Amino acid sequence: MLFVGRQSEKKKIMEALNGGKNIILSGKFGIGRTRLINEIAKLSNERKFVFVDFSQTPGKMSEKIIKALGIPRRLKNQTKQMGYKSMRCRIANTNTAKGHKPVIVFDNIAKVTAQKKIFLRHLILEQHYQFIAVVENFLPQKDLFDLKAQLMPATTLNLRHLKQQDVENLLRGYVAQNHLNWKENYIHHLASLSDGYPLGLKEMLIKKGNPRKQKKDLKKNYRENMLIIMLCNDLL
Numbered sequence: 472m473l474f475v476g477r478q479s480e481k482k483k484i485m486e487a488l489n490g491g492k493n494i495i496l497s498g499k500f501g502i503g504r505t506r507l508i509n510e511i512a513k514l515s516n517e518r519k520f521v522f523v524d525f526s527q528t529p530g531k532m533s534e535k536i537i538k539a540l541g542i543p544r545r546l547k548n549q550t551k552q553m554g555y556k557s558m559r560c561r562i563a564n565t566n567t568a569k570g571h572k573p574v575i576v577f578d579n580i581a582k583v584t585a586q587k588k589i590f591l592r593h594l595i596l597e598q599h600y601q602f603i604a605v606v607e608n609f610l611p612q613k614d615l616f617d618l619k620a621q622l623m624p625a626t627t628l629n630l631r632h633l634k635q636q637d638v639e640n641l642l643r644g645y646v647a648q649n650h651l652n653w654k655e656n657y658i659h660h661l662a663s664l665s666d667g668y669p670l671g672l673k674e675m676l677i678k679k680g681n682p683r684k685q686k687k688d689l690k691k692n693y694r695e696n697m698l699i700i701m702l703c704n705d706l707l
């Protein structure tokens with residue numbers, strides 16, 4: 472799906488990164504946090520972004536980072552691969568940056584366990600990286616507070632719904648991509664019905680663009696309505 476809007480958020484994030492800050496990005500599920508950072512990563516050629524799923528164990532996250540940064544997992548003259556703690560130490564102490572520091576994006580932060588807190592502390596300590604923490608709205612306050620303290624200095628951003636103009640642009644892009652002949656007032660009408668929630672829009676477009684699903688839904692609705700009529704008849 473075409474990417475639309477978020478100019479001010481992109482600007483704020485780029486400014487924070489250029490100013491050597493970390494970022495804490497919050498917002499409800501499906502609001503477009505991961506997509507926004509993906510788009511920023513695509514635009515910033517000179518910076519390396521590593522996306523890590525924070526719901527995984529520190530060991531798994533370390534494996535991902537080591538691989539993405541091209542750090543060897545075997546020590547010289549050794550056949551054995553490094554364990555979690557050696558990996559963590561290696562990541563923290565490796566300076567892979569030629570220019571800008573690599574950005575580690577911790578996505579899906581729903582909970583910060585004691586083990587993960589230690590993991591973060593090690594990675595942050597040597598200051599070889601910048602971090603973007605994508606947090607869930609239901610992250611406990613205490614965890615959010617800890618995270619903010621660890622990632623200082625950090626810029627905090629809360630992502631909101633898309634503006635109507637952005638939704639219209641998204642629909643226009645969709646129409647062009649799918650060679651549809653929706654009229655401008657129909658696009659305007661659809662955009663004004665939507666509340667600018669990206670996940671909801673995506674689902675709406677999938678439904679609209681899939682006539683077989685539409686037919687299936689119609690049949691399902693028909694069957695459900697018939698059932699209600701039969702039940703009512705029985706009751707009367």
Ligand SMILES: Nc1ncnc2c1ncn2[C@@H]1O[C@H](COP(=O)(O)OP(=O)(O)OP(=O)(O)O)[C@@H](O)[C@H]1O
Pocket residue numbers: 472473474475476477498499500501502503504505506507633641669670673
């Ligand atoms: N600005 C945008 N323009 C176009 N599509 C968008 C935009 N923001 C989000 N989307 C689309 O909306 C959907 C949800 O976005 P995304 O997965 O980034 O949300 P999220 O906040 O990371 O939530 P979660 O992690 O719970 O899925 C995706 O399909 C994404 O491509």
Ligand SMILES: [Mg+2]
Pocket residue numbers: 504505506578579
């Ligand atoms: Mg996400």
